[in-house]
Amino acid sequence: MLENEGQPRPPHHSHDKGYRQLLADKRVFLALLKTFVREDWVEAIDADDLILVNKSYVLQDFSEKEADVVYRLKTRDRHVIFYVLLELQSTVDYLIPFRLLLYMVEIWREIYNNTPQHERESKHFRLPPIIPAVLYNGAGSWTAALSFKEMLDSYQDFSGHLLDFRYLLFDVNRYSEEELVRAANLIAGVFLLDQKMRPEELVGRLQKLAGILRRLTPDEFRHITSWLKNVVKPRMPEGFREKVDRILDASNPWEVERMIYNLELTLEEMQRQALLKGKMEGKLEGELKGKREVARNLLLLKVDIETIIKATGLAPEEINALKKQLQQ
DSSP: OOSSTTOOOOOSSHHHHHHHHHHTSHHHHHHHHHHHOOOHHHHTOOGGGEEEEOOOOOOGGGTTTOOEEEEEEEOSSOEEEEEEEEEOSSSOOTTHHHHHHHHHHHHHHHHHHTSOHHHHTSTTOOOOOEEEEEEEOOSSOOOSOSBGGGGSTTGGGSGGGSOOOBOEEEEGGGSOHHHHHHHOSHHHHHHHHHSSOOGGGHHHHHHHHHHHHHTSOHHHHHHHHHHIIIIIGGGSOHHHHHHHHHHHHTOOGGGHHHHHHHHHHHHHHHHHHHHHHHHHHHHHHHHHHHHHHHHHHHHHTTOOHHHHHHHHOOOHHHHHHHHHHHHO
């Protein structure tokens, strides 16, 4: 029996929070498996048999990296643990197979310690299988070893005698848009929204998901809006985040088009302001460049610095710096 079931723990950052909230819904977790894992054993899993384990498996050497989701599958004839490591960063950690092994051993150690001695010494005692998985959303390709033995030197020579396992990999940016839209469920929609994009591309992706979003239950729809708040909103300029909050808080599945339209208006306003800001900055930069050119010409004509300050409005320090450049 794993401890601390049902006790939430704080996430590391906004992406952790977004995915942990999402995958804490066992229906979403099961959809993750059934959508992206093509193995027979997945089809036999029932959501009613899944139990979320909100326990932190933090290892001292990797305490800054740890962010995970753990489920127990318990039926009359089966006891399985799913361990999903959230690798939500731009670079690949090549120690992933080793980290997974340490987490798995930690889980088994806890089960062993919590099993009465007479049971664990019985010939019938068995540790539950652990299915390790990694959810990765980096833009670059996943290049870490997919099986543990690949981390072992000369493993080819001793393959029949070495510990090995292969983990599941959910690589958000490697799924095609067509595949995610065709899946037509919440987790696939989130993956599409999480794939690398500019803020102005958000509306287009939401429009492609509109049909899916319209069919979601209110609870599932709230997962999407929470996701947008936790992950997409921080990518936007500070002044627009409150507007996005108001739009998302007022949204519901049967008015998806209104939500998308309001977000589109907000993003268009954001683009207009960014364009205006860029033009203003360009104009100011041009004016400053012109003033510096005038100051250089006056310095070449041996005009005194006080007169140049009055003529250009530049600071004495900047004019002196231009003078030093001309003397070199």
